[in-house]
């Protein structure tokens with residue numbers, strides 16, 4: 466695991482501290498290889514299409530992608546519903562630059578914000594209760610247990626009542642092979658960061674943040690272990 470420094474404007478907007486995060490491919494030098502590796506080795510399009518179907522974006526909805534990385538899921542959501550407003554948040558300027566490049570090439574305008582899911586910056590774009598749905602793919606296993614808790618609490622705050630959160634991330638392994646294949650991810654992204662994932666605790670952490678009807682909705686075997694979708698709803702008032 467390599468920790469990279471990122472700038473974090475705090476919610477008070479008074480100070481600007483730097484803090485560290487795990488970059489997209491675990492090591493900064495590998496960031497350029499992230500997209501090709503995900504497409505080739507992890508059948509990215511297959512499960513991300515499934516995730517887009519689950520989110521089912523509607524005209525006029527605002528959808529936030531936490532840890533948007535190079536913006537692939539954002540583009541897919543936007544293509545599924547051109548009249549939805551898709552916002553991406555990520556602390557890494559390098560992946561955000563790649564995401565902007567991709568959206569310009571596709572001729573699609575989307576909004577990107579630099580910041581952390583567990584401490585989103587004070588911004589007009591990120592108002593409490595202003596999102597209809599929040600998505601996040603392959604991000605929670607980059608966060609420490611405390612950051613996971615904070616990220617779910619912040620997602621709950623940013624969602625409107627009745628809105629849903631959809632997380633795709635590593636889950637408890639379906640069998641021994643899946644467990645074995647997950648070790649390299651743990652080495653790259655950290656044993657502490659991945660412990661809640663492998664114990665299948667994301668639905669519980671989501672519930673603790675105030676989400677209801679939390680459930681695993683889909684499992685997918687990959688060369689790095691079991692990918693699980695977790696969904697939860699912010700109660701209507």
Ligand SMILES: C[S@@+](CC[C@H](N)C(=O)[O-])C[C@H]1O[C@@H](n2cnc3c(N)ncnc32)[C@H](O)[C@@H]1O
Nearest residue numbers: 486487489532533534557581582602603604607
């Ligand atoms: C494995 S990549 C996933 C990117 C993208 N969501 C995808 O599905 O391809 C993990 C991303 O999480 C971001 N990240 C790391 N720490 C974060 C944090 N505290 N808050 C939000 N994003 C974070 C990294 O910069 C990276 O872009």
